[in-house]
Amino acid sequence: MSAPAPTPHRATVAALQDALATEHAAVWAYGLISAFVPPELTDQVDEAATAHRARRDATERILSDTGVEPVPTEPAYRTPSPVIDLAGALVLAVTAEGDTAAAWRAVIENSGVIENGGVLERHAQPGLRTTALDALVGAAVRASRWRSAAGAPVRTVPFPGAP
């Protein structure tokens, strides 16, 4: 993107920290969302929450394994609109998935060159990019399912995670 050209591995770490921050937020969001969904959607919420918890934990491991302190979760997050019913909960779900999709896409964009012996070498591509791709695909699929549940006229976006 248009970052001011830090060294490659710094850009990768920053992108991973951003991704972790969005995973923390998603885990929090699904806690709130679960209070507003009808029984037929609880499995879908549980599945999403589980996926984000696993992704959060894995990302924390990647960072701490390479000597970087993972960003912590925030005590609370501001939602794009008030969440007081199912419609608001679905908006939040789509937002949370969109945020993680964008963050993982940025990891791919910023994980091109890993300095020899540099931090994150163990997770240099293709491993890191594959991880980020899986996360992006999962987020895009869930976002589409939530748009579908919300009865949105357009349920997909051509480039999930793109700015």
Add this chain to the structure above:
Amino acid sequence: MTVARAVRRRVLAAALGAGALALGVPPLAGCTPAQSTPPPPDPLEPVAEQAEIDVRLATAVAAAHPDLARSAAALASDRRQHAAALRAELRRVRPVPPATAPSSTTAPASTTAPPPVVAPLDPADARATLAGALQAAQDMASALVAAVPGHRGALLASIAACCASHQALLP
């Protein structure tokens, strides 16, 4: 995955069998004709070609099967945008020389006179065909994500994610 590929190949074969063969039916992995020593093919070229084929397939399915029309029309729209973005990236890296642009032997061959794609008559076959095409497209884009520069990897990852979303929403 193997099943998906087989399905896809059958579709293409069906399109040929239906008398759709005009001049240049896009081959699965091929490129357009070149005269002397062509530069090595850009790995995005077959990805763009596949997106263009999928636009025609999804458009045909949308017209033929009301139950699939919504999904297929949305798919055609997104795949059209994939093709446009990939073509833009291809042109950025290897611009068509202005002097040869109008009568170029490269890009326009497959875009100006695309062979018609025939949708399977049976709705279940049509659905399976779309699913197979989407899986193949996702696999093809995914396979390149780790092997290309970051901005290309990001584009391909978004395309793979979009195709996965469409597959998940097929009725």
